[in-house]
Amino acid sequence: MAETMLAERFYAQDRSVHLEEIPVPHPGPGNVLIEVAYCGICHSDLSLINGTFPAQRPQVTQGHEASGTIVELGAGVTGWKVGDRVIPSAGRPCLRCRKCRRGDFANCLHLNLMAFAYDGAWARYHEASATGLTMIPDNVPMDQAALLADAVSTPYAAVVHTAQVHMGNAVAVWGVGGVGTHLVQLAKVAGGVPVIAIDLDDEVLARAKRVGADHVLRSDDPELMSKIEDLTHGRMIDVAFDAVGIKPTLRAAVESLDVNGRAVSLGLSGQDIDAGPFMDFNLQRKKVFGHLGYYGQDIAMLAEMLSYHRLDLSESISEVVPLAEVERGIADLEHHKNNPIRILVKP
Ligand SMILES: [Zn+2]
Numbered sequence: 001m002a003e004t005m006l007a008e009r010f011y012a013q014d015r016s017v018h019l020e021e022i023p024v025p026h027p028g029p030g031n032v033l034i035e036v037a038y039c040g041i042c043h044s045d046l047s048l049i050n051g052t053f054p055a056q057r058p059q060v061t062q063g064h065e066a067s068g069t070i071v072e073l074g075a076g077v078t079g080w081k082v083g084d085r086v087i088p089s090a091g092r093p094c095l096r097c098r099k100c101r102r103g104d105f106a107n108c109l110h111l112n113l114m115a116f117a118y119d120g121a122w123a124r125y126h127e128a129s130a131t132g133l134t135m136i137p138d139n140v141p142m143d144q145a146a147l148l149a150d151a152v153s154t155p156y157a158a159v160v161h162t163a164q165v166h167m168g169n170a171v172a173v174w175g176v177g178g179v180g181t182h183l184v185q186l187a188k189v190a191g192g193v194p195v196i197a198i199d200l201d202d203e204v205l206a207r208a209k210r211v212g213a214d215h216v217l218r219s220d221d222p223e224l225m226s227k228i229e230d231l232t233h234g235r236m237i238d239v240a241f242d243a244v245g246i247k248p249t250l251r252a253a254v255e256s257l258d259v260n261g262r263a264v265s266l267g268l269s270g271q272d273i274d275a276g277p278f279m280d281f282n283l284q285r286k287k288v289f290g291h292l293g294y295y296g297q298d299i300a301m302l303a304e305m306l307s308y309h310r311l312d313l314s315e316s317i318s319e320v321v322p323l324a325e326v327e328r329g330i331a332d333l334e335h336h337k338n339n340p341i342r343i344l345v346k347p
């Protein structure tokens, strides 16, 4: 194996990004070395570059949505072997906070995030903790596997754990970019009927329709609520997702709800939450949930769903860029070039 490898490096000092030859890591105890197949470009990667997300280290390799093959085992690693195709976990529990001390690692208060607190996978190789790995079934392609590490698992956890979409629930999704498109697909798999996609952009609405939305509506339609009423035959919405995270979208999501309906907010912005008038909210016993992240086991379940063809993510890979052109991929995501769902980096 070569001694050095190409890697993208983020420098906190001037928030610049560079391609560099750096030493190939040797996996420490409990870790494995993965040859990276694909690694997605996520909005949170942009957030580090534009300063929205504070830097945690002076320099770090970015990229946290990866798939790859184990090429070396660190000391003490059991249950994994060289050649296994895996998805590394995008975070490591801190092992120190009050949650970790009680063994509640999934709810760690100071999760060390891959590509923020330690080196990510926009590189030829990535050193990962063996405890966070998910095996990729043989018939699942590596590019789709890379999507499971956040882009699909976060919407999955929102649908299954936070919203608990049940068969027959009427579902509406505000904002059908990357997260919203997967919400539409997963809510439908969970039994949502009808599933309504809502956005300002006709192109992404057409895509939402292609991946399974039963109906699409424009969020600026003055008749939006009465159209939702018609489409649901007066039932209104049982579960509304706001994948945008701004006042008007959450407020509309809550307004669309049936009595006892649930709105789940996934978008991140600095705005205050507005759930509409207290009178309506309380009289109709509406609920609003905040959502972030997923459990490690969710990735394994999604891998199984891909393996059994319960889910098709072929539309989700918008572009593949070689590592040497990662900056072009970052720019394409930043400028929403062709409304990408996921741009993948191939080292
Ligand atoms: Zn991500």
Ligand SMILES: [Zn+2]
Residues within 6 Å of the ligand: 093, 094, 095, 096, 097, 098, 099, 100, 101, 107, 108, 109, 110, 111
């Ligand atoms: Zn912790």
